[in-house]
Amino acid sequence: MKFFKPDYEFDHFTDITIELLKKDNVTTIFSDLDSTLAAHDQLGDHDFTKWHEKLENNGIKLVVVSNNSQGRVDRFTKPFKIIGYGRCKKPTISTIRKIMHEISVKSSNSIFLGDQLFTDVLCGKRLGMKTVLVKPLGEEHEPWTVRWKRGLEASIKKRW
Template sequence: MINIQYFKPDFELHHFFDITAEWLQTNKIKTIFSDLDSTLAIHDQPGGEDLKVWIEMLKSQNVQLVIASNNSQGRVERFCKPFDIIGFGKCAKPLPNVLLKHMKEFGATSNTSIFLGDQLFTDIWCGKLLDMRTVLVKPIGMEHEPIQIVLKRKLEAVVRKRW
């Protein structure tokens, strides 16, 4: 049986914008691994002005944002290019293998990284398997989500009641 704690985030915030410069300093964060769709932008849409402002704040704090998505590499690249950030598609979350390889490539460590996402069964579980602190945010644009995500959210609600 899987331990329910694998799905419980270390932090629950309303929006990615709630991760401020002060929050990053307090928690000694150098790298943010983040899901893309419904975490930073509406599903299959580009990021908004609020995301641009937030990414500039991260850069001013020398915090690296790395997109870690199960979506296609093409979707990730189209999203990342305007913001000049790096990203990886087809990450196979919650399995940590792909991201462990990328972490080693650019020297990220679990103790100075967080995993940011909107889903328990992919993002939070992946972060836990990577031995990182995890941040769960409320999904952006839920009305645009594919049916498989809608169904997953119903299962997530059951898990949340057991915390």
Template sequence: MYEKLIPDMIVESVHKIDLNLLKKKGITSLVLDIDNTLLPKKAKFLDEDTVEWLERAKNEGFKICLVSNNTKKRVNELKEKTGIPGIAWAIKPRKGAFKKALKLLGAKPHETALIGDQIFTDILGGKRVGLYTILVKPLSDEELAWTKIMRRAEKIILKRIEGYEN
């Protein structure tokens, strides 16, 4: 269980992900969390840098799917803006939505990287289906109480992981 909580890579933000390194690892597909990974939870619009990053990843040949525990409305807004398909009400860390995403991407787990800001939903869920997992720092701290509790537990774990500065 414990090892399923440790991400394969930890970065400051999506912008710091070395896409070439992912390619070298045989990764061709990306499963992306939305809230606090691509934009702050309360923000409605992606910033230009992130839109560009998504475009660059697409141009580099990566297939991309959004997987969010948020509503269909939220996922559709991003889909309209970026053209990237998404799955809402994912109930991460349950495996269903990730499996759905792999099917949609036509990708195998070992060819796919999960990118998200939370250990107990994104990383754990991704690991459970065998994805390469990348943890990013959350973009905002405005969270529901439940998430705050989860964060506390995450911090305890992160303290044990070398190289993570909070």
């Protein structure tokens, strides 16, 4: 059960403050994309733009790690000049470990942000990172497979 329980839970990614990140010595946020930073297949909005600017102004790097295609990730990340990787195969950790090595980042200075227990929180925990679970954005547009998993996640959350 401990691998599914996030360190923090928030309604929205913008609830993650610079103060919290600094308290935890976070220099890098590894974040899921769809339903976490934007609704499924949507681009970054005003809230995302302002939040990302705050991160940059405080020396905190955002790295998007998604199970979606590289094309989808690029459409979201390129306008913001964010590092982004598609087809990460979360919750497996080999791809993200390679990314961490490439960009010289340690788990102890990173946090994993996502909207799903079985992919994002589990992946972050397996990497030794603190984890943040946010409520999904645009649930009504999610694929049926994701909506199905939400029911399983709800039953796990009841046990906390």
